Amino acid sequence: MFAFIGFSLRRAWQGFWRNALMSLAATLTMVLMLLLLAGFFVLQNVLVASLSFVEQKVEVVAYVQNTATQDQIDGLIKQVRAMPEVASVTFVSREEALAKFRDMQAAQGRGDVTTTLDTNPLYASLNVKLRSPGDLPAVTAALGGSKIVRNVLNIQALVERVTTVTTIIRNAGAVILGIVGLIVLFIVVNTIRLAVLARAEEIEIMRLVGASDAFIRWPFIFEGGLVGLLGALITIGILAAAAQPASAAMAGFFNVLPLELGPVGRDTATLVLGTGLGLGVVGSWLSVRTYLIR
């Protein structure tokens, strides 16, 4: 068994270097395809992160009766916070609302009209951020059911429009990533098939001198794995070198985007390694198989 594995590895290594040009071509094709795949994967992640950033902007505003006591308000905050759909709750008092209004007016360069009023006309409010915009009706209903809530701002139509758009973009991203994945699969498998085809005579001789299927197959599978592994490592190297400047540029461009590169980088490396190794092995398996079936 060990002798067999040793034999296969030795043959794979020899095969790789004796056909250096073909191996290089296969490895470079692998690198290009993995870069393409990784690029689209990162893009898809950026897209998803941006979309959830947009969706997190959905906020339910419930205005509170002026007659409500602090205890009642605290109770409501506590109750809303306990809901699983709710991400965060902030209470804006009447005074804060007025101050915000004045700031906004000033920012737009308008005169302060509130000085002409003797009382504060604004209501205190609960600003509730949601985990997902789909939870809007449930949270709205819960807030509307409270006695101290005067009214809940109805943003259902707006939220639905935003959700429709983000869903379409998200699905389109997934579909494009899937198509790119298929293209990568075909090109890589085809490249390996060509590399195996170039050695059809060697396989034929092996069959003629009575080599068993395993002795023919496994060296090629190891060699395919070697091409995949090498391609994946080169790709990860290139991506790692490019990651710092790229994320700096992105942070400069979308300075609000809360994109964490850590997990995305790790996922990308896993994807590249798994795809490279997997395609190398599966590609060789399929390519050699056509010569073994008789």
Added chain:
Amino acid sequence: MTQTATAPPTFLERLTGRRHAVRTSKDVVVLHGVTKRYPNGRVALRDVDLVVPEGDFVFLVGPSGAGKSTLMRLLIRDELASKGHVVVDGNDLSHLRRSDVPRIRRKIGVVFQDFKLLPRKTVRENVAFALEVTGTKRALVGPAVDRVLALVGLTGQANQLPNQLSGGEQQRTAIARALVHDPRLIIADEPTGNLDPVISWELIQLLLRINELGVTILMATHDAEVVTALRKRVVALEDGRVIRDETGATYHQAD
């Protein structure tokens, strides 16, 4: 050491350093009622019967497309017979498990007109290749290769690449590779087809010597001079049928 007194090791067994179970005299190849129809409908062999006893030297003659190559492909089980039985060294190939096919192929050495050597391997590596890919222990490979190279007279060219050799030397390398498994049968498909007459004769001499060592030889050829001169058994195929099977025969014009 209990050597069987009645069956001393053959020259080839001494040569390759491997001792087989005592070989009983039997037929190496038996074809019975063999028909081969290809998927495209072409019938390459029709109801062929052929028995080749151990130690025979058989010329297989006939025009192109007569079924010579198909017959050889059936023997190495590259193809299966559509009807009838193909028996090699006691194994009915139509009932052979896929996993047993390599074992049968090791009993048969194949030599082609176009040599089929690996261009990036030296003579020694080409011959060793046949042992390595069949899982032979590495320590046994070197000595076995040296012995067959000595037998075919290529010891001096062992480290050359095929394109540095003459055609005759390339074909002798192919023969060495066919011999290295110590086969019962050598199948040669027009082995002299690419060689000039003098070199062809040298090669035939080599095959005769191997035959004298006890290896059965089945050789397809168009070389009338060789067939006529040697007076060996001649099996003539035409249109997929055996039309002549004579011992000590000549090459007929019709072949």
